[in-house]
Each structure stands twice: as structure tokens, then as C-alpha cells.
Amino acid sequence: MRRLLIVDDEPIAVEGIRSGVDWEALGLSEVLTAHGAEQAKAVFARTPIDVMLCDIEMPQGSGLQLLEWVRAQHPRTETIFLTCHADFQYAKQAIQLGSLDYLLKPIPYADLEAAVRKALRKIDEESERSAFSQYGKYWVQHQPLLVERFWLDVLGNDIPSQPEAVRRAAEERNIPYSGELRFLPVLIRIRRWYRDFSLRDKKIMEYALRNSAEELVLERHESGLLLSPADETMLALLGGDGREAADPARLKAACEAYMQACPRYFYCDVACYIGEPARGHEIAEAYRRLLERDADNVAYDSRVFLPGELPVAARPHALPDMGVWAMLLKEGARDKVLQGAEDFIGEQVRSGGLTPALLNPFIQDFQQMIHYVLQVKGIQAHQLLGDRESAELYARAARSAHDALAWVRHAVNKSLDYAAALEHSPSVVEQAKAYIHAHLEGDISREDIAAHVFLNPDYLTRIFKRDTGQSISDYLLQQRLAIAAQLLAHTDMPVSAVAGRIGYANFSHFSRMFKKYMNAGPAEYRQQHADAGNTAEQSRQSDSRKS
Numbered sequence: 001m002r003r004l005l006i007v008d009d010e011p012i013a014v015e016g017i018r019s020g021v022d023w024e025a026l027g028l029s030e031v032l033t034a035h036g037a038e039q040a041k042a043v044f045a046r047t048p049i050d051v052m053l054c055d056i057e058m059p060q061g062s063g064l065q066l067l068e069w070v071r072a073q074h075p076r077t078e079t080i081f082l083t084c085h086a087d088f089q090y091a092k093q094a095i096q097l098g099s100l101d102y103l104l105k106p107i108p109y110a111d112l113e114a115a116v117r118k119a120l121r122k123i124d125e126e127s128e129r130s131a132f133s134q135y136g137k138y139w140v141q142h143q144p145l146l147v148e149r150f151w152l153d154v155l156g157n158d159i160p161s162q163p164e165a166v167r168r169a170a171e172e173r174n175i176p177y178s179g180e181l182r183f184l185p186v187l188i189r190i191r192r193w194y195r196d197f198s199l200r201d202k203k204i205m206e207y208a209l210r211n212s213a214e215e216l217v218l219e220r221h222e223s224g225l226l227l228s229p230a231d232e233t234m235l236a237l238l239g240g241d242g243r244e245a246a247d248p249a250r251l252k253a254a255c256e257a258y259m260q261a262c263p264r265y266f267y268c269d270v271a272c273y274i275g276e277p278a279r280g281h282e283i284a285e286a287y288r289r290l291l292e293r294d295a296d297n298v299a300y301d302s303r304v305f306l307p308g309e310l311p312v313a314a315r316p317h318a319l320p321d322m323g324v325w326a327m328l329l330k331e332g333a334r335d336k337v338l339q340g341a342e343d344f345i346g347e348q349v350r351s352g353g354l355t356p357a358l359l360n361p362f363i364q365d366f367q368q369m370i371h372y373v374l375q376v377k378g379i380q381a382h383q384l385l386g387d388r389e390s391a392e393l394y395a396r397a398a399r400s401a402h403d404a405l406a407w408v409r410h411a412v413n414k415s416l417d418y419a420a421a422l423e424h425s426p427s428v429v430e431q432a433k434a435y436i437h438a439h440l441e442g443d444i445s446r447e448d449i450a451a452h453v454f455l456n457p458d459y460l461t462r463i464f465k466r467d468t469g470q471s472i473s474d475y476l477l478q479q480r481l482a483i484a485a486q487l488l489a490h491t492d493m494p495v496s497a498v499a500g501r502i503g504y505a506n507f508s509h510f511s512r513m514f515k516k517y518m519n520a521g522p523a524e525y526r527q528q529h530a531d532a533g534n535t536a537e538q539s540r541q542s543d544s545r546k547s
Contacts, residue, residue, distance in 0.1 A: 037061035187290035190232035378459025
């Protein structure tokens with residue numbers, strides 16, 4: 001007796017699905033419905049469910065969240081997602097590479113029937129395997145989430161890497177395990193994303209990536225498990241007897257098929273590292289060695305590596321002459337420098353000689369050269385290249401040849417673009433003036449103004465004096481006193497308040513400076529303008545009477 005559960009918050013959609021298919025002909029004796037995640041959980045509490053048709057977006061909990069609960073509580077239930085968002089077509093294609101499906105509303109009944117048949121066939125196959133399983137075939141199908149948690153604890157050394165400790169932990173958790181089983185580890189690392197996904201879309205991509213890896217890399221192995229021990233990281237544990245190690249070509253072909261599907265369906269590049277067969281208590285060390293191989297891989301974002309294939313030892317190689325590149329950059333010859341960097345990195349990749357031991361010094365020397373050129377041009381490097389984008393690109397630069405060149409292009413282009421703007425110094429001087437006007441009430445310094453335009457303070461002072469005929473301090477004082485004069489002449493603000501308004505906390509100092517430049521103290525200046533205003537008003541009234 002098999003049951004199907006339809007979960008959708010739209011009653012019309014639920015009724016359309018229930019009445020549009022001959023469910024008995026498919027071998028389903030009962031079709032149940034729920035209009036949200038909590039109702040679905042209540043149905044599961046009453047009766048076992050073989051297949052669940054689930055909307056992916058519901059107001060009281062998403063289909064992905066419900067699936068996580070179902071996998072934990074009812075791992076034998078197969079799930080098919082429903083959605084009305086056609087822009088997630090890539091997710092449909094991706095998940096179809098795995099064991100589940102992803103259907104778009106309105107759903108063609110023929111497609112729905114085919115997806116349900118596929119789920120029922122999978123249930124039949126797993127039931128048949130379960131009936132004849134031994135340790136090597138059965139361990140991954142018993143309590144999937146507990147089994148996964150067990151192996152994640154092994155990888156993280158929460159379970160000590162000792163034969164007896166691993167055996168005892170498995171026994172305590174009621175997980176089938178034998179110390180004689182041997183597994184072949186395969187590390188899958190996401191090296192690069194082609195798109196900036198929202199959190200929701202990235203979750204869908206990660207879910208689809210895992211399903212695809214289970215289908216293509218595990219190749220329906222009866223004793224295999226896929227773990228996700230870290231972000232952008234998956235570890236496949238194949239077999240229970242190490243037989244896969246005897247046919248590396250077949251496993252490499254399976255990994256290559258997965259690797260080639262990733263850019264097309266998941267918008268990312270992955271690298272796969274095949275390890276050596278290991279027993280359970282040796283898996284943590286095997287995983288660590290695979291991570292080291294990935295860290296040493298700075299040349300290839302999309303490749304499958306057999307045991308021992310990577311890395312090669314760094315050969316002695318002279319770095320490019322950064323002095324020549326610095327001269328070229330000072331002259332504005334960015335294309336020659338960029339081409340030189342691309343040629344150098346490209347040659348190291350082609351020759352197999354690009355390793356962290358070579359890439360890291362290249363990045364450090366290139367950064368030093370950029371900073372030197374900026375210093376010569378009077379530009380503050382830590383200000384110009386201290387923004388978030390520049391910092392993130394630099395942090396990733398040592399990961400791969402692609403990331404290194406992305407940072408090189410960014411640093412060169414941003415530096416020379418700003419240096420070119422300095423040749424039109426009035427634009428920089430106008431920026432400095434605008435900053436001064438916006439901060440007249442505060443305590444600002446020459447260094448603050450220079451930092452705003454990414455320049456060395458002495459360099460900014462020179463070009464400011466050249467273009468305005470005034471020093472920055474004189475211009476700042478002039479602007480402040482001009483505002484003070486306006487406030488004294490046209491408002492009743494107390495003199496102390498006027499002083500505070502333009503950034504003077506010391507009233508006496510303000511009075512001295514005002515008198516020095518305006519030839520009258522603040523009170524005297526206000527009185528003069530008041531008298532002048534009265535005289536003008538009397539003259540206007542006299543003219544009015546004569547007329």
C-alpha cells in the first residue's frame with residue numbers, strides 16, 4: 001500500500017493535481033493533501049508517505065525546510081518539488097541530474113506521472129538492495145543523517161582517529177560499521193562561481209550540486225556517501241571494499257562528467273581530487289591530505305587529479321623585473337604591464353610550475369611595485385586600494401592563477417585611472433573644496449582632506465596652492481570667517497554660538513582671528529552692519545515720502 005502526499009498552500013492547485021492523474025494506475029492506493037509544512041508533518045505523524053509532491057515556496061515554511069525535516073524523520077520518502085518560478089529553470093535541469101525532480105507550474109500531467117514513476121522505481125530499487133545488503137552495501141542507507149553526522153565527527157576529529165574509538169562511537173550510535181571496510185575518498189571543491197547568487201538561489205545551487213554529485217560521482221554505488229564538511233566542499237566516500245581504486249580511469253571519467261556539467265548547470269568551476277583507499281579511522285588524515293592538495297593547486301580551477309598527480313615541486317624561476325614594470329606604469333603603459341603579468345602566469349600554468357611558493361612572492365612583489373608607483377604620484381595606496389572590493393580581490397589573489405590576475409587587473413586599472421584623473425588637478429582641488437565646505441563645523445585637518453582624495457598631504461598642498469594661490473589652511477580659514485561674517489551680519493546668534501558653528505571651541509582665539517582678517521572684532525562688525533542697515537532703511541523711507 002503506497003501513499004502520496006501533495007503539499008501546496010493553494011487549494012485549487014492541490015485539487016488540480018489530485019484530480020488530474022489516475023493515481024491507482026501508478027500503483028498509489030491513497031492520495032493525501034496538506035496546505036502547509038505543519039499540516040504535512042501532521043500527516044506524516046499519522047501514516048507513512050512514499051512520495052511527497054511539495055511546493056517550494058509557502059508562507060509557513062519553504063519546501064526545502066520541509067524536505068530537511070522529512071530526510072531526518074522519514075528518510076525513505078521521495079520528494080518532488082513544484083514551483084511557479086520559470087527563472088529557476090537551471091535548478092530544474094540541475095536537480096534532474098540527481099534522484100529528485102523539479103517541476104514548473106502549470107504542470108503537464110504527463111511530466112508529473114513520469115516524475116512519480118521515477119520516484120516509485122527508486123523506492124523499489126532501494127527496497128530490493130536493502131533486502132540483500134551486507135555492511136559494505138547497507139551502512140549508508142541506515143539512518144542517513146546519523147550516518148552523515150558520524151562521518152563528519154570523524155573528519156573533524158570529534159571522534160579520535162583510532163580504530164577502537166571509531167568502532168566504539170559507531171556502536172554507541174547504532175550505526176553499522178566494520179574496521180575492515182575500506183573507502184576511496186574524493187574531494188570536490190567549488191573553485192569559482194560565475195554569478196553572485198542571493199542566499200536563496202545559492203541554497204538551491206548547493207542542493208542541486210550535491211544531488212548531481214551523488215548521481216554522477218557516486219555512480220549509484222551501493223555503498224557510498226557524500227558529505228559536506230565545509231563551505232564549497234564535498235567529500236565522497238566510495239565503496240566499502242576499495243574496489244573502485246582498481247579502476248581509476250572509470251572514476252576519473254565520472255568526475256570529469258560532473259566537472260563539465262557544473263559550469264553549464266550550476267555556474268561554477270569545480271576541481272576533484274581522488275585519494276587513496278583508507279579505513280574508517282584513516283579517513284580524517286586522508287581528507288586533510290586532499291585539502292592540502294587543493295591548497296597547493298593554484299593553477300587549475302576545473303580539473304580532476306588522480307592520486308599523486310598534484311602538486312609538483314616549485315622549480316627555481318626568476319620573477320619578472322618589477323622595476324621595469326614600475327617604469328612602464330609611471331609612464332601610463334598599463335597594457336604592457338598587464339600583458340606581461342598574464343604571459344608570466346600563463347607560462348607557469350602551461351609548464352606545470354605554478355605553485356603557492358611561486359605565486360605568493362609574485363603577488364607580494366606586484367603589490368609593492370603598485371604602492372611604489374602610487375607613492376611617486378602622491379597617492380595614498382592604503383586609501384585608494386582599501387575599499388571592500390579591492391580587499392576581497394587581494395584576499396583571494398593567492399588562491400589561483402585566475403584570482404591573481406583578477407586582482408592584478410583591478411589594482412593596475414584603479415591606480416592608473418586615478419593617476420590620470422590627477423592630471424586634471426582642478427577636479428581633485430574641487431573635491432577637496434567640497435569636502436572642506438561639508439565639514440566647516442568640525443575639526444578637520446589637512447590630513448583628513450588629503451585622505452578624502454587619496455593623496456599624500458604634501459602633494460595635495462602643492463597642487464592646491466598651484467591652482468588656487470592659497471594654502472589649504474588659509475582657504476579653510478577664509479571660508480569659515482566668511483560664514484561667521486554672514487551669521488554676525490544677518491542673525492542674532494550669540495558670538496560664542498557663531499564661533500562654535502564654524503568649528504572654534506575657543507572664543508578668544510576666534511575673536512582674534514576674526515579681527516585680524518576682517519579688521520573688526522565680532523561685536524564691532526555686527527554693529528557696523530546694523531548701523532549700515534539702519535541708514536539704508538532711513539534712506540528708503542525718505543525716498544518713499546518724497547515720492
